[in-house]
Amino acid sequence: MAKARHSRFDCSPGCAVEAAVGLIDGKWKSVILFHLLSGTLRFNEIRRIIANVTPRMLTNQLRELEEDGLIIRTVYAQVPPKVEYSLSPLGRSMEPVLLALKGWGDAHIGLYGKPKGHDPRETDVAA
Amino acid sequence: MAKARHSRFDCSPGCAVEAAVGLIDGKWKSVILFHLLSGTLRFNEIRRIIANVTPRMLTNQLRELEEDGLIIRTVYAQVPPKVEYSLSPLGRSMEPVLLALKGWGDAHIGLYGKPKGHDPRETDVAA
DNA sequence: GCCTATAGTGTCGAAAAGGATACCATCATG
């Protein structure tokens, strides 16, 4: 069922940022979109590319992306079934965002998902 | 290569995307970062800017951002307390990402947090 | 008759995230 994400929000500047993030959060959405940048994919292709995603979750995330108008789902009436997912124009317009994220991640993230930077564990104390 | 056993990060390209998103998800993080782009802010300033955030959540999100090395917390030893939050260099390096998100949001998001774009109500069915 | 493949669905339950509300210590001011 549709979640009431961001349903009502008194928008200060920055709200747009949160709303945009809201569309690509969820455990797998950003990755799905990123891979769709390279072209159309079928359900099981995505499953194979993104190891460890369960079919339930994948369906779930794809449906939400579709609801938000970011991807297009095309069903071919044949057996065995064939369903293709591709970016909508709106989804394609996310490209700069996705590339920015990818670029940032490649530059700053170690293999464990934590940022590289220097040790952040000390708090500055000023007079 | 010392590639530690694949947790979830034996990653296909796109993993960096997910990791980057992981740092700015959470209900308020992206908005906090966005506002810090304009300069240092105190706890209650952020509270006032982002209406509807409870102190508990704000503390929570700020601590996580600090742990991830994106922001710096500076405590002034005085009464009443004064604590300033500012972007670390790592946090500042998020600027392109945040601006991309903001730009996308401004361009594509209506007042209800749903993307504008065309109507995704119907699913394409192909032969 | 059995196995394979596709694209899912259904149910269960644990865990995480988020929200409401109340409370704390300190000092200056009136």
Place this chain on the structure above:
DNA sequence: CATGATGGTATCCTTTTCGACACTATAGGC
């Protein structure tokens, strides 16, 4: 003495998210 300001905590509770696992229909091939 009471009030206000600051930067938080503590406790409780509800909602949302996520993962495991089992299960389905159809058709073709062996």
